[in-house]
Amino acid sequence: MLPMQKYSQIIILSLAILGAIVDRPAWSDVSTDSPILSESFCQKVFTDAISRARAGNWQASEQERRIIQQCRVKFSPPVNPNTPLPQASLCISLIKNLLQGDLNRSSEIDFSEDRWLPATRCSEVVAAYYMPSGSMLPTLKVNERFIIDKTAYRVQAPRRGDMIIFNPTEQLKRQKFNDKFIKRIIGLPGDKIKIQNGKVYINGKPLKENYILEPPSYSHKLVLVPANSYFVLGDNRNNSYDSHYWGFVTRDLIVGKLIWKLESK
Structure with a gap:
């Protein structure tokens, strides 16, 4: 007792x-x-x-x-x-x-x-969200719950490969998107990003990715990631509304970093 x-x-x-x-x-x-x-x-x-x-x-x-x-x-x-x-x-x-x-x-x-x-x-430190779509398959299943650390970037900068929750950009708001997004950081400030022949190139070098569902079937012209901004993509490359459509995520829009997937019995 x-x-x-x-x-x-x-x-x-x-x-x-x-x-x-x-x-x-x-x-x-x-x-x-x-x-x-x-x-x-x-x-x-x-x-x-x-x-x-x-x-x-x-x-x-x-x-x-x-x-x-x-x-x-x-x-x-x-x-x-x-x-x-x-x-x-x-x-x-x-x-x-x-x-x-x-x-x-x-x-x-x-x-x-x-x-x-x-x-x-x-x-005030962590929060739970769920995955409403298949844009992060196979990493996150539809309706899968996960925990983010809202304090992760108070002492360090976001890193390539981090999965982040962020508020919609101004362009997304104009398109009537109000809910938060989750994507993976691919390009860091100052990086040159290009997508062609089923691969993502960063500063001229192909990015090794063992987490995507399939290679991208689209191309994206060479872009320079601005200061305090990030180029983000979904792991389900061919079914994700992300930076290759609408541009960059500024750091002030980032809510937190995914740190754990909830598992129920």
């Missing part, structure tokens, strides 16, 4: 992690017509949502998202702004434990304040 203090910490931590993986962290405003939020009620909401997640159902209703957010507000202690954000690796470790049903095993969890309290901020 867990001590009450640790049990309360588990609930707080669980709700924080749930907020990072059940849905995108763009929470709606707290509603005024929700049920009375007791610790046991919040635990039940958490348990039900995680049970569905383990079965492969990652969807949450708008009402459930509101309740989860209210539970987090009510039971999570105020976070000192000087408290550092957790490393994404810690959040991933907790998510894995959560999905494997091991989060309640206190012997494997460090409940020291300098570790578990920052972990309640995991939704």
Whole structure:
């Protein structure tokens, strides 16, 4: 039997992690017509949502998202702004434990304040998304869920081969695209990119790619990647709406880097 203090910490931590993986962290405003939020009620909401997640159902209703957010507000202690954000690796470790049903095993969890309290901020560090199309096959299947690190590029620049989530460019917005995209970085600032004869050439040299579904059947004229911009392509080269159609992604549009694919039992 867990001590009450640790049990309360588990609930707080669980709700924080749930907020990072059940849905995108763009929470709606707290509603005024929700049920009375007791610790046991919040635990039940958490348990039900995680049970569905383990079965492969990652969807949450708008009402459930509101309740989860209210539970987090009510039971999570105020976070000192000087408290550092957790490393994404810690959040991933907790998510894995959560999905494997091991989060309640206190012997494997460090409940020291300098570790578990920052972990309640995991939704500020990582977020879950799903793949709505086949443009990243075979790497990402349709409807496959994945985790991004929203802090990955605070200390380092994006690298070739990274899979990134980004907001639509101005051109894409004009075409009525409002949702985020996921593509793989191919060209870095200053690179010269050309696509011909089924290969991508970077600065005159063919790029070795063992992750694409098939070679591109199209050609693309030589382009120079501007400063603070990236040339991105889908791994399903012949069925991806990407840079070879609409141009470059500027760094300020990048939301995060894919770091882990969620696997359900």
